[in-house]
Amino acid sequence: MILVSGEALIDLIPVVDEDGRYDAVRGGSPYNVAIGLARLGAPTAFVSRISADANGEAMSAALASDGVDLSLVERVKQPTTLAFVMRGTAQTGSRYSFYLDATNFDGAWPFPSNWPAEARHLHVGSISAVDPRHGERVVAALARAKGALTTSFDPNIRPLVTPDRASVVALVERQVALATIAKASDEDLEWLYPGRPIEETLKLWSTLGPRFCVATLGGRGAFAFIDGERLSVAPAKVSVVDTVGAGDSFMSALLAAMDRDGALGAGAPEPNRERLAAWLAFAAAASAFTCTRKGSDPPNRREMAALGFA
Numbered sequence: 001m002i003l004v005s006g007e008a009l010i011d012l013i014p015v016v017d018e019d020g021r022y023d024a025v026r027g028g029s030p031y032n033v034a035i036g037l038a039r040l041g042a043p044t045a046f047v048s049r050i051s052a053d054a055n056g057e058a059m060s061a062a063l064a065s066d067g068v069d070l071s072l073v074e075r076v077k078q079p080t081t082l083a084f085v086m087r088g089t090a091q092t093g094s095r096y097s098f099y100l101d102a103t104n105f106d107g108a109w110p111f112p113s114n115w116p117a118e119a120r121h122l123h124v125g126s127i128s129a130v131d132p133r134h135g136e137r138v139v140a141a142l143a144r145a146k147g148a149l150t151t152s153f154d155p156n157i158r159p160l161v162t163p164d165r166a167s168v169v170a171l172v173e174r175q176v177a178l179a180t181i182a183k184a185s186d187e188d189l190e191w192l193y194p195g196r197p198i199e200e201t202l203k204l205w206s207t208l209g210p211r212f213c214v215a216t217l218g219g220r221g222a223f224a225f226i227d228g229e230r231l232s233v234a235p236a237k238v239s240v241v242d243t244v245g246a247g248d249s250f251m252s253a254l255l256a257a258m259d260r261d262g263a264l265g266a267g268a269p270e271p272n273r274e275r276l277a278a279w280l281a282f283a284a285a286a287s288a289f290t291c292t293r294k295g296s297d298p299p300n301r302r303e304m305a306a307l308g309f310a
Contacts, residue, residue: 001069001118002037002255002264003149005047005141006030006128007105008059009081009098011244013295025244025295026059027083029126029156032245036252036286036298038066042259043118045069047111048128051104055080074110081105085244098127098161109134111141115148120265123255124175125154130162135171142178150264153179154251157188168192177208183254185216185247199223199230211271214280216250218243222284226276233280236288245296246287252298253286254279282309 011027030048037044046068050056052075059080063070081103100106109128122145129138145151153175162168169192176182182205189198198215203225205213212226221235257279258264263271271279285307289299299307 001043001045001116002121002123002259003045003047003072003116003119004030004034004037004123005109005111005138006033006124006126007081008046008048008050008056009083009103009105010055010059011083011085011295013085013244022084023295024055026055026062027245027296028081029154029248030123030128031059031063032248032296032298033123033125033154033252033255034063034068035066035296036249037256037259038063038068039298039300040253040256040286040304041301042256043067043069045072045116045119047072047109049074049076049104049107049110051075051080052077053079056104072110072112072116076104076107078102078104078106098158100127100131100161105131106133109137111137115145119149121150121152121255121259123152123154123251125152125251126156127158127161129153129175130155130157130168130171132167139171139174139178142175146178148266150180150266150268151178152181152183152251152255154183154247155188155192156185156247157191159191165192173205173208176205176210176213179210181212181214181254182210183214183216183251186218189215203228203230212276214254216247216287218246222250222280224276224280226271226273229273231273231276231280233277233284236285238288238292240291242294243291244294245298246290248296249290249298250283250287253304254283257282285309
């Protein structure tokens with residue numbers, strides 16, 4: 001089982017050509033990753049706080065309908081976190097403004113005191129990993145997972161709620177050093193290290209401890225560093241409808257491909273360039289597919305098979 005830890009929230013997405021109206025869409029990067037993993041056939045459990053309000057009920061029902069295990073979810077009385085989405089392009093991505101205080105985000109994160117026996121991997125990231133309220137618990141969880149689980153980390157930086165760059169950089173680097181896999185977008189890396197070439201940062205991260213590091217570049221594809229070598233993947237060509245959730249789909253598909261190949265969990269073999277190239281191609285295709293429809297709506301196994309991926 002893959003454990004995914006992080007926030008669950010409602011994205012309020014503006015309706016094109018309609019003044020002032022928003023669609024309410026279930027989201028949150030880790031929530032999206034959990035959905036994406038389950039749709040691709042990877043046994044997945046969500047580690048989070050979800051509100052007991054109507055939005056929270058809908059989010060729990062959606063997770064369960066896709067087969068996500070909810071036994072590690074804490075249901076809370078606070079209302080569901082909201083995020084206002086400002087649409088972007090394939091090049092810029094979307095922007096977000098969050099309402100976190102006094103919501104389901106605001107409380108101790110429910111990492112289990114003992115990892116479930118069937119757990120083999122822990123994924124963490126986004127606001128719940130870099131916010132001061134939860135960052136140290138995430139660091140502790142990654143440290144505790146050493147030797148028991150493989151781990152992955154995606155900072156998924158949201159500048160409007162992570163304004164203190166110096167403290168966030170220090171926290172992110174601690175989490176990168178503890179993770180088996182580190183993934184970030186070009187926007188994340190440019191915000192964390194203004195003026196520094198993305199490739200330079202990713203190469204540095206790869207020396208801190210991960211088996212490999214990946215940078216996604218939106219419409220320009222992605223690249224990784226493994227064993228000091230650079231490996232690139234070209235973007236899939238699609239007609240972009242919406243970029244919301246594209247990075248989350250990449251992350252979930254990467255982990256699902258690794259899980260399928262037995263590359264997650266304590267004792268999993270070290271990845272090599274050939275296997276990583278295949279995983280990145282799968283992830284890039286899933287991410288591109290997500291961009292062809294509205295909101296974060298990642299593909300399932302049947303849809304990926306139709307694209308030529310078994």
